[in-house]
Amino acid sequence: MAEHIGVIGGGIVGIAVARALASRSIRVTVIEKEHRVAMHQTGHNSGVVHAGLYYAPGSLKARLCSAGREMTRDFCIDKNLPYREVGKTVVAVNAEEIVRLDQIEERSRQNGVPGLRRMSAAEMREVEPHVAGVAAVHSPHTAVVDYASITEALADDVRKNGGEILLGQEVLRITQEIGKITVVTSSQDHRFDRLIVCAGLQSDVVAAMIGASPSPRILPFRGEYWGLDSSRQHLVNGMIYPVPDPRFPFLGVHFTRGVYDDVHVGPNAVPALAREGYKWSSISLKDSWGSLTWPGAPALAKQHWRMGAKEISASLFKPLYFREARRFVPELRMSDLVAKTAAGVRAQAWGRDGGLLDDFAVDQVGPVTLLRNAPSPAATSAMAIADYVLETYMVVKP
Numbered sequence: 001m002a003e004h005i006g007v008i009g010g011g012i013v014g015i016a017v018a019r020a021l022a023s024r025s026i027r028v029t030v031i032e033k034e035h036r037v038a039m040h041q042t043g044h045n046s047g048v049v050h051a052g053l054y055y056a057p058g059s060l061k062a063r064l065c066s067a068g069r070e071m072t073r074d075f076c077i078d079k080n081l082p083y084r085e086v087g088k089t090v091v092a093v094n095a096e097e098i099v100r101l102d103q104i105e106e107r108s109r110q111n112g113v114p115g116l117r118r119m120s121a122a123e124m125r126e127v128e129p130h131v132a133g134v135a136a137v138h139s140p141h142t143a144v145v146d147y148a149s150i151t152e153a154l155a156d157d158v159r160k161n162g163g164e165i166l167l168g169q170e171v172l173r174i175t176q177e178i179g180k181i182t183v184v185t186s187s188q189d190h191r192f193d194r195l196i197v198c199a200g201l202q203s204d205v206v207a208a209m210i211g212a213s214p215s216p217r218i219l220p221f222r223g224e225y226w227g228l229d230s231s232r233q234h235l236v237n238g239m240i241y242p243v244p245d246p247r248f249p250f251l252g253v254h255f256t257r258g259v260y261d262d263v264h265v266g267p268n269a270v271p272a273l274a275r276e277g278y279k280w281s282s283i284s285l286k287d288s289w290g291s292l293t294w295p296g297a298p299a300l301a302k303q304h305w306r307m308g309a310k311e312i313s314a315s316l317f318k319p320l321y322f323r324e325a326r327r328f329v330p331e332l333r334m335s336d337l338v339a340k341t342a343a344g345v346r347a348q349a350w351g352r353d354g355g356l357l358d359d360f361a362v363d364q365v366g367p368v369t370l371l372r373n374a375p376s377p378a379a380t381s382a383m384a385i386a387d388y389v390l391e392t393y394m395v396v397k398p
Contacts, residue, residue: 002027005394006183006192008171008206010037012147012382013374014198015154015165020386022161029163029192031185033170038151040276041200042379044344046225046256046264049073049083049143050377053090054244054251057110060360061377064388066112068381069143075383076145079153082259086238088142089124091133093327097243098135104243105137115140130235132330142239144259147379166190171199174209174368181367194367196389201275201347203372212365216349216357216372217294220275220287223267223344224315226325226337228255233263235336240328253314253324265325265337267344270315278343280315299354349373360385362393369393 003026007018010032021028034040049072055061076083092101108116117138119127124136155165169185174195176182183190199206204218228236240255257263271291274284291297314320322334349357349372360381361373369389378385 003193006031006190006195007198009198009200010034010165011040011198011200012038012042012151012379013371013385015151015158016382016386017196017198017389018158018163019154020390022158022163029190030165031169031171031183031190032167035168037155038148041344041347042151043148045147045379047144047147047259048256049145050380051113051139051142052111053104053108053113053139055111057107062111064381064384065377068384071383072145072380075150081149081153083143083145084259085141085143086257088139088239088241089128089131089136090241090243091124091131091136091328092243093133095134100243101135101137108137113139128237128240130329130331131240132328146259171206176366197368197370201345203347203370207370207372210365210368212363212370215352216361218275218347219291219350220272220277221269221346221348222272222277223269223346224340225264225266225343226321226340228263228265229336229338232336235329235331236263268314268321272345276345278345295352296350296354300350303354346375348375362389364393
């Protein structure tokens with residue numbers, strides 16, 4: 001009898017994995033608790049197709065982002081989906097940031113970022129006329145897409161190749177017996193020969209069901225965006241990003257022109273009070289208590305409390321958020337920041353020592369493969385992650 005592989009998770013990574021399996025004539029079934037695919041991280045991000053500027057050379061992020069960018073571009077062309085290379089300008093706003101900009105440039109060149117260009121202040125303003133800064137690097141092939149539409153198209157390919165995608169089935173428990181894995185859902189039981197878990201914000205919860213290590217744990221961070229008033233969107237041509245501070249795990253507020261030509265400002269990064277907490281009012285005592293009592297919590301708080309206080313303050317007080325954004329676009333007015341658009345929640349894995357995992361992380365527990373950490377640029381890298389998982393952990397060749 002043909003092998004039957006289950007995939008838990010209907011985000012872009014899980015659906016890309018299922019598509020890769022189905023394209024290899026392997027029987028595959030996806031189990032997703034929501035009533036459509038791409039409901040969480042995939043459908044709540046900024047739509048950026050990253051070119052690989054920030055990632056440590058040789059890391060999984062660097063390797064799979066580079067391959068994934070090309071695969072995403074080709075897929076969009078093939079499926080007639082929007083793919084816009086609006087370009088990214090990483091801006092040093094003062095001389096103190098030049099050293100870090102140099103490091104980004106060197107890392108980008110090692111990662112083979114296509115078309116990368118170092119720019120003076122004058123050259124920078126030829127690309128982004130309203131930006132302020134002393135120097136920049138420009139990535140012309142950084143693009144924007146609609147990741148939810150891409151996921152739907154990937155799902156269509158799964159079905160066309162004989163795969164199943166079961167929606168509205170929350171995983172309640174997983175049991176193993178010799179040669180079989182049983183996944184018990186809210187609707188029915190499913191038996192598989194092997195299982196791949198791409199559960200995003202719930203990845204550690206599902207890992208616990210099969211007896212895997214509780215570390216790394218998922219720490220949810222909410223990223224909030226403001227929209228830029230339509231009359232002022234001429235202030236941004238493509239993307240304007242800060243030079244990242246290596247002391248902090250997130251990039252900071254930036255500007256992005258989306259695939260449908262809207263411009264948003266953000267995101268910030270504040271601890272979410274629930275794994276799927278897209279608003280301050282979304283509170284899970286279980287999730288919050290789990291984060292507060294994790295062994296790594298004191299170390300994380302000690303290291304990043306200043307950043308956390310700053311991000312939370314900017315979330316609660318618009319003038320503080322505006323002040324961060326205006327560093328890059330001095331013509332910006334506070335009235336230009338219109339109603340907050342839908343926020344996203346990032347599934348950030350952290351260890352018992354309080355360290356935040358920087359690279360993609362995959363575990364193998366018997367017949368179960370677990371994606372334990374797949375934050376940005378996982379959407380960009382999704383199809384490359386799928387091939388990597390199948391060929392490295394499942395021993396499934398093209």
